[in-house]
Amino acid sequence: MKFYDCQPAPSPRRVRIFIAEKGLSDKIETVQIDLRSGAHLTPEFERINPFRTVPALELDDGTCISESIACCRYLEAAFPEPALMGRTPKEQAVIAMWEHRCEWDGFIAGSELLRNTAAGFKDRALTGPRDHGQIAELAGRGRRRLAWFHDFLDQRLAECAYVGGDAYSVADITALISVDFAARQKVAIPETHANLLRWHAQVSARPSAKL
Amino acid sequence: MKFYDCQPAPSPRRVRIFIAEKGLSDKIETVQIDLRSGAHLTPEFERINPFRTVPALELDDGTCISESIACCRYLEAAFPEPALMGRTPKEQAVIAMWEHRCEWDGFIAGSELLRNTAAGFKDRALTGPRDHGQIAELAGRGRRRLAWFHDFLDQRLAECAYVGGDAYSVADITALISVDFAARQKVAIPETHANLLRWHAQVSARPSAKL
Numbered sequence: 001m002k003f004y005d006c007q008p009a010p011s012p013r014r015v016r017i018f019i020a021e022k023g024l025s026d027k028i029e030t031v032q033i034d035l036r037s038g039a040h041l042t043p044e045f046e047r048i049n050p051f052r053t054v055p056a057l058e059l060d061d062g063t064c065i066s067e068s069i070a071c072c073r074y075l076e077a078a079f080p081e082p083a084l085m086g087r088t089p090k091e092q093a094v095i096a097m098w099e100h101r102c103e104w105d106g107f108i109a110g111s112e113l114l115r116n117t118a119a120g121f122k123d124r125a126l127t128g129p130r131d132h133g134q135i136a137e138l139a140g141r142g143r144r145r146l147a148w149f150h151d152f153l154d155q156r157l158a159e160c161a162y163v164g165g166d167a168y169s170v171a172d173i174t175a176l177i178s179v180d181f182a183a184r185q186k187v188a189i190p191e192t193h194a195n196l197l198r199w200h201a202q203v204s205a206r207p208s209a210k211l
Numbered sequence: 212m213k214f215y216d217c218q219p220a221p222s223p224r225r226v227r228i229f230i231a232e233k234g235l236s237d238k239i240e241t242v243q244i245d246l247r248s249g250a251h252l253t254p255e256f257e258r259i260n261p262f263r264t265v266p267a268l269e270l271d272d273g274t275c276i277s278e279s280i281a282c283c284r285y286l287e288a289a290f291p292e293p294a295l296m297g298r299t300p301k302e303q304a305v306i307a308m309w310e311h312r313c314e315w316d317g318f319i320a321g322s323e324l325l326r327n328t329a330a331g332f333k334d335r336a337l338t339g340p341r342d343h344g345q346i347a348e349l350a351g352r353g354r355r356r357l358a359w360f361h362d363f364l365d366q367r368l369a370e371c372a373y374v375g376g377d378a379y380s381v382a383d384i385t386a387l388i389s390v391d392f393a394a395r396q397k398v399a400i401p402e403t404h405a406n407l408l409r410w411h412a413q414v415s416a417r418p419s420a421k422l
Binding site for chain 1: 261262268270272274276277278280281282284285288289299300301303304305307308311312337341343344346348349352355356359363
């Protein structure tokens, strides 16, 4: 199995952290795809992943798994311990709910902000092979969504140790990469959000978060 | 368990079809939430689902599961047969990949088109409790994304009987509700897309698709 990664990008970091939490970092070959130079848009990479996105996992039979949550699903099913996507039906569903919610209002909102303002993303406002022009209003919307994301995470973390419940899970991973992605764009956790700050310090101290 | 549904909306239809495919339609109480009259924005519904979206499942212990894919995950784990999210790690991952891809380029693209043009969605360009103004350029982007969605689904269905592989799965459900949602907005499957048309006729003939 190979893991197609891109070190500075938030989305592959989701899978990189997931791999580390499974204790698999030394067991899966990692290939860096330099998104800035367009390495994902080459015919060579298209043969591996027709959607031309990272992260992606290439299985030993040549099957390519793209989409972060699908990469995590493969790893969870193939390497069940430690469980990062819940055990009981309720745990699995609560974690999936928070993971998806954090992706949408955290990661996607952050992408709206970055990709519709940064000069380097001109005509690249969405990932993948197609050109999409920047829409200035989307950046403002992304910023407002991130403020709400911080608000509801802070409320959630007043009730629970972790985003998905009592145990660390993939919901924490998606929340962490989204919070850090927002911070890189100067949308920091407000100082009033003590629960979110407590959680962020805690999950950031895990060795996986350094990756 | 209760299922909070809204009959005309595409997103709850994902879970409604999933429930039907599991043979559970008669076993789960369904509550219609009238999105048009704002029934999801009432304090009563906020107590059930703080994110104020449908679909949602309310478990017998009061836990609310929102987000379509999380509702499906609960049902898959609690009622494993027939499997709709794959059995082997590879099947699970391939289905999750296509499901997520269809959500993003099908359902979300369709939402971009509808919610940024229809008068009924003024200031409601995103689901949930927050106001977001319409952005006219997003509607055009949604339309272009839907054309590409039809293209890649047609290619995929040249290789496989179903979106997720050899068997019907949740990836077909998300693809179907997205294709039908686009068609309601006059973005129909192009006549040249024979594979996609064949699949659409086939999955639309299942009793679950009438719901």
